[in-house]
Amino acid sequence: MECVFGLVGNDFAVVVADTSAVxxxxxxxxxxxxxxxxxxxxxxxxxxxxxxxxxxTEYIQKNVALYQFRNGIPLTTAxxxxxxxxxxxxxxxxxxxSVNILLAGYDKETGPSLYYIDYIATLHKVxxxxxxxxxxxxLSMMDRHYHSGMTVEEAIDLVDKCIxxxxxxxxxxxxxxxxxxxxKDGAREYAWRESVKDAAVASx
Amino acid sequence: xxIFEYNxxxxxxxxxxxxxxxxxxxxxxxxxxxxxxxxxxxxxxHDRLFLGLSGLATDAxxxxxxxxxxxxxxQLREERDMKPETFANLVSAILxxxxxxxxxCQPVIAGLGDEDKPFICTMDSIGAKELAKDFVVAGTASESxxxxxxxxxxxxxxxxxxxxxxxxxxxxxVDRDCLSGWGGHVYVVTPTEVKERxxxxxxx
Numbered sequence: 390m391e392c393v394f395g396l397v398g399n400d401f402a403v404v405v406a407d408t409s410a411v412x413x414x415x416x417x418x419x420x421x422x423x424x425x426x427x428x429x430x431x432x433x434x435x436x437x438x439x440x441x442x443x444x445x446t447e448y449i450q451k452n453v454a455l456y457q458f459r460n461g462i463p464l465t466t467a468x469x470x471x472x473x474x475x476x477x478x479x480x481x482x483x484x485x486x487s488v489n490i491l492l493a494g495y496d497k498e499t500g501p502s503l504y505y506i507d508y509i510a511t512l513h514k515v516x517x518x519x520x521x522x523x524x525x526x527x528l529s530m531m532d533r534h535y536h537s538g539m540t541v542e543e544a545i546d547l548v549d550k551c552i553x554x555x556x557x558x559x560x561x562x563x564x565x566x567x568x569x570x571x572x573k574d575g576a577r578e579y580a581w582r583e584s585v586k587d588a589a590v591a592s593x
Numbered sequence: 594x595x596i597f598e599y600n601x602x603x604x605x606x607x608x609x610x611x612x613x614x615x616x617x618x619x620x621x622x623x624x625x626x627x628x629x630x631x632x633x634x635x636x637x638x639h640d641r642l643f644l645g646l647s648g649l650a651t652d653a654x655x656x657x658x659x660x661x662x663x664x665x666x667x668q669l670r671e672e673r674d675m676k677p678e679t680f681a682n683l684v685s686a687i688l689x690x691x692x693x694x695x696x697x698c699q700p701v702i703a704g705l706g707d708e709d710k711p712f713i714c715t716m717d718s719i720g721a722k723e724l725a726k727d728f729v730v731a732g733t734a735s736e737s738x739x740x741x742x743x744x745x746x747x748x749x750x751x752x753x754x755x756x757x758x759x760x761x762x763x764x765x766x767v768d769r770d771c772l773s774g775w776g777g778h779v780y781v782v783t784p785t786e787v788k789e790r791x792x793x794x795x796x797x
Contacts (some may be wrong), residue, residue, distance in 0.1 A: 505628060
C-alpha cells in the first residue's frame with residue numbers, strides 16, 4: 390500500500406513517498422515518482438488511485454503555472470494548498486478524485502510549510518503528516534523523534550527511521566522510497582532509498 | 594462508517610450574564626487515527642458573532658467559506674455587521690438548499706445581539722434551528738455534553754465563572770468520547786472584549 394509522509398524542519402520541508410506502482414497483486418514498476426515538483430519552491434506528494442493521482446496533480450501544476458504567467462508572481466504555498474482543496478471540494482459531490490496530498494513549500498516571508506489535504510478535501514497545516522498504511526508507523530516514529538527546528542541531517546535520519554519501521558513492520562511494505570526536499574534554494578530530489586532495483590532494459 | 598463521526602468533534606455554547614462562551618475540542622481525526630491536535634472548529638464572523646462547525650471537516654471548511662463570503666457581501670451592501678439571529682437564518686437557508694445532498698455539519702452559532710443580549714443556537718445538518726436560552730451542544734460528544742452542561746449550568750454567570758463551567762463541561766465530556774478531545778479552545782465574549790483561551794486536558 391502507498392506510503393507518503395513528510396515533515397517540516399528548520400527552514401526546509403521534506404516529503405517522502407514510496408515508488409511502487411501496484412495493480413492488485415502485481416508490481417508494475419518500483420521506480421514510479423509520486424512526488425511532483427509543483428513549481429520552483431513547492432512539492433506535491435500524492436497517493437491514491439493512479440489515474441486520478443497523475444491527472445489531478447498535473448492539473449494543479451498547470452494551473453499554478455498559469456497563475457504565475459498571468460500575474461507575474463508565484464502563488465504562496467498556502468494559496469496553492471487552498472486552491473488544491475477547492476478543486477477537490479468542487480469535484481467531491483460530482484466526480485471525486487481519490488487522491489491524498491501532502492503539499493510542501495517554502496515561502497520567503499513565512500518559511501517552510503506542509504499541508505495535509507485528504508481525498509475528501511480536508512485541509513490542515515501540519516508539522517508532520519502521513520497517508521496510507523505506512524502512516525501508522527511513520528506518524529508514531531515522528532511523534533517520538535520529531536521536534537521543531539530540526540536540521541536536514543536530523544530530519545533525514547528520522548525519515549530513515551520511518552522507512553526502516555515501514556519496511557520491517559508493514560506486511561506489504563514497498564521496497565523503494567524517494568525523498569524530496571524544498572528550502573530557500575528550491576524544490577529538488579534529495580535521495581532514493583532502494584532495496585530492489587528494477588532490472589535494466591536490454592538494449593535493442 | 595458514520596459520516597458525522599468520521600473526523601470527530603465537540604462543540605458547546607453557553608449563555609452568561611451579558612456574555613456568552615463558545616468552546617470546542619482540538620482533535621482532527623480520520624476515524625481511529627489522529628491527524629492533528631490543533632484544529633480550529635470555531636471561527637469569528639465578526640467581533641460579536643462566532644460560528645462553530647462540527648461534523649465532517651471538509652464540509653465545515655466549505656460551509657465556513659461560503660458563509661464568510663455571504664457575510665462580507667452583506668457587510669458591503671448593508672454597511673454593518675449581521676445580527677446573530679439573521680446569521681442563524683442565513684445558515685439555516687444555506688443548509689436547506691442542499692436538502693437532498695446535505696453538508697454533513699452541525700453548526701453552533703453564538704453572538705451578542707441588540708442591547709448586548711447573548712444569542713445561541715444550533716441546527717441539524719439540514720437547517721432545523723434549535724434556539725436555547727441556556728446552552729447548545731454539537732458533535733460526537735454531544736450526549737455527554739448535554740449531561741455535563743445540564744448539571745453544571747447556572748443562570749446569569751459572570752464571564753470568569755462561565756469560562757470555568759464551559760471548560761469543565763467540555764473536558765469531562767470529551768474524556769468519555771474517543772473521537773474528540775486533545776485539549777479545548779474556549780472563547781468568552783463580552784460586549785467589550787473577546788478572550789480566547791486554550792485548555793490542556795487529557796491528551797489522548
